């Protein structure tokens with residue numbers, strides 16, 4: 001939620017009380033546990049009595065079984081294939097035609113992510129900063145401030161969109177082998193990483209924040225080793241570090257004005273929150289990739305449905321426990337312009353998710369992390385052009401370093417592939 005973060009991020013020299021965020025996190029986790037604990041008990045119960053839940057007919061029992069146990073009867077993966085299933089999807093093509101196809105696809109996904117996330121940023125800013133006239137009393141203008149409700153609407157629209165696509169292509173969907181609750185991990189880590197990032201803005205200086213965000217690629221690689229057993233060579237780690245260095249140089253040199261207005265030092269809390277953001281974000285990506293690698297694999301729309309289903313529940317529970325769900329819905333009913341903007345925001349978020357899942361499924365978590373890093377740099381380049389500013393010398397060097405590292409990495413993979421005959425692309 002870029003724009004919301006920008007607005008809420010405080011421009012002050014002294015960070016707030018360091019004891020506030022652990023308390024807030026504790027309350028959030030307590031809220032989630034009111035759903036997670038009963039769900040975990042239910043899962044244990046169904047797993048222990050799994051035979052009682054075996055039924056060939058569509059029923060609540062079958063749904064509970066899919067939720068807690070999964071459909072292991074479709075697990076057709078031969079033992080020897082398990083290793084190769086863990087490898088990242090390799091986007092390096094063999095022929096020129098494949099090269100062009102890959103390049104167009106990457107550009108399409110990148111543009112989709114960029115356009116939808118920029119649209120979301122603009123709409124979020126609009127919703128949070130401007131007031132809305134009441135439909136029945138146009139002379140009264142009121143502001144909306146419940147950001148959690150916006151996330152809830154976003155997840156609901158994404159849930160409905162994925163459900164519509166699944167219903168349309170029902171016959172083309174692979175059987176969903178893992179238990180449905182596995183998507184709650186992605187949902188939880190995605191939510192907590194966003195929360196950590198948002199919360200960290202109050203405790204970290206701009207340079208620390210930038211360097212941490214630029215390190216996304218390296219952290220995603222390290223997490224890939226832990227979550228999926230994916231090995232990367234020293235050369236690949238080197239490229240990841242070079243991208244982090246180049247992106248930091250670019251972002252820091254081209255955003256010196258930001259640095260002046262933000263917090264001037266990083267506290268211990270800030271470091272923990274930034275680490276939380278990076279670790280949960282890297283876990284999300286690698287867990288998604290691990291699910292795409294099951295055989296038969298989980299389709300991107302099944303995953304989108306599963307993740308948004310759990311996220312919607314988590315958000316709804318939070319809103320109900322804070323007592324803000326009904327007041328937000330009432331605000332929506334009384335301000336039709338607001339409802340329209342929230343719908344457009346949620347729709348762009350949902351379409352953005354389709355691009356995100358497509359990228360991770362097709363190109364893997366590292367390419368996605370690189371795309372998100374370039375996305376941040378491109379936003380700055382675009383605003384520099386729009387406002388007629390000039391890129392600094394060091395920003396240009398940083399930009400060159402990032403693209404050079406990407407080029408060298410792709411080139412090496414391409415030449416390695418030429419040397420070693422491949423089974424099939």
Ligand SMILES: Nc1ncnc2c1ncn2[C@@H]1O[C@H](COP(=O)(O)OS(=O)(=O)O)[C@@H](OP(=O)(O)O)[C@H]1O
Pocket residue numbers: 001002117154190194281284285288349353356372373375376
């Ligand atoms: N792996 C994965 N799966 C699903 N969705 C994801 C993923 N990574 C990022 N996102 C969503 O993309 C939105 C922007 O994410 P970030 O703020 O982390 O991106 S960045 O800071 O610009 O790099 C943000 O959307 P909102 O949560 O709706 O704001 C993220 O949740």
